[in-house]
Amino acid sequence: MIYQAIWENLPYLAEGAAVTIALAVALLAIGLVVGTGLGLAQSYGGRLAWALATLVERVLRAIPAVVLLFLFYYGISSVYDISSFTAAAIALGLRSAAYQSQIVRGAIASVPPGQMAAARAIGLKQRTAIWNVVLPQAARQAIGPWTNEALSELKDTSLAYTIGVVELMRQADYIVSANYGHTLAVYSAAAAVYLVLSLAATWGLSRLDRRLRVPGFAH
Template sequence: MIWEIIWNQMPYLLHGLWIALQLLAALLSLGLVLGLALALIEIYGHWTLRWTGILFERVFRGVPAVVLLLLFYYGVTDFIEMSSFMAAVLALGLRSTAYQSQIFRGAIQSVPQGQMMAAQAMGMGRARAVGWIILPQALRHAIGPWTNEFSSELKATSLAYVIGVVELTRQGKYIVSSTQGNVLIVFGVVALMYFVVNRLGNWALYKFEGRITVPGFERRAA
């Protein structure tokens, strides 16, 4: 009986998964752009910018994701009107920014300093040396740790249900409420869907990492 219900409700679960994937893409994109900028500021910026970046990073890494979601949806919306989906993108995206900034900072600092010195000795300015010499290597180094961020943020999208985003977890909750039970089976199916997406995403990132590996660079074992 429950399997028939789940099969009939599968379009709703798939729609919830699609909303979760849209949320994931938006927050990871926001975190990628701002996180890379924050990492560059923390390494190469003026000390005032560095300390501002460090403060931002410490705050958003130190506050639980659920609290950030509630702050943005019930706090920020008192001044700026936004949907629950946009509040989730901002809250989780800025949280991802803080984590991704440390991924990129570590990747940039893993590039030997001698390469910057060699580039400047050849007459390149620091900004050009960073853009053409340092970042192409650092971004390759960052892909491995970034797979962990992908997995973490995929799971974090499930928290958006607390502010009313109708994603996969909330769709599962609707099915449980309508059937008045079967929690284990319903959320077992939801968990399996998250697991499959997580594994497919990590597989694609591992393949991409292998495609852009530079011969002679250290890389993770398959």
Template sequence: TIVLSCLSMGLAVAIGVAIATGRVYGGRLARATLTAYVELIRGTPILLQLFVLYYGLAAAVRLPAFVAALLGLALNYAAYESEIYRSALEAIPVGQLEAARTLGLSERQVLALVRAPQAFRLALAPMTNDFVALLKDSSLVSVLTVVELTKQTQIFATNLGSWVIPGSLCAALYLVMSLPLAVLARRLEQRWRTPQG
């Protein structure tokens, strides 16, 4: 569960940054295409997306269950991450950007030296919240036969003939993994609520 969540989040962040950058700096066609992707992903259930990747594409390409789970979670969360990054980029005061351009910085330098560092600070708390959500959503990949925490709990409960103890232990493990991250997200949000300058 932890490995799947970390890999999925890493890929989601990379794709999300690319989408957000394209929507902020890209041309009309790029913005329209990326916006359509974000709305499609956000408008359909993640479980359906997992089924399409694993079962729907099986005739053309048979993805291993773990790979389909990784891609499904990453592509889904990339859409949400991109909205966080886009909002963070657009939250930086225009005056700062214009001042940087006046000093002779190129658009790439403005992004790297002025806009991105502040946007990262704004995005960090929502990113942490999203990782907590992804950690819990990773339980959905059990439908693809990936043996993660929830699937292992199901197997154990079936063998035991009861869900009480296995279910309680599973819930406790998810809480142990997610609560510290939720606390961290709240603290980051309180500390870095608005951009400096």
């Protein structure tokens, strides 16, 4: 009976998993763009740019994810019509940006200073040297730490449940309500889906890390 209920509701779990994946990709993309900007400002910006980037990073890291979700959904929706998915992507994406900025900053610091000096010596401007010399090497170094952030954010997508995003956890909750029970079995099935997604992401990013590893760099 329990297994039958799970089998019959697998399509709904699959729908929830698809939303979870889409949300994770969206928030990680937002986090990568904003986090890279913050990391660059902290690494190469002037005193004012460093101070502003650091302030933004510390504030975003200090506010709990659920509070950010409520601020962006219930706060913004009072003046602008925003979907729960969009609010979740922005809120969790900005929170991820705070952590990704430190990954970027650390990866940039791992690139030997001589790389920048050599680029400037052949006449490249600082901006061009950062974009064409430093960042490509830093990006490769960042894949390992970024994998941990990606897995963390994949699991944190479950928090979007609190503002009505119909992701994996909310689908599981619907299934429990519709079947009047089987709570342990249904949530165990949802946990198994998270496990599969995490293992798949770890495998894919580990292969990418090995493929793009910079020869001679300590890992």
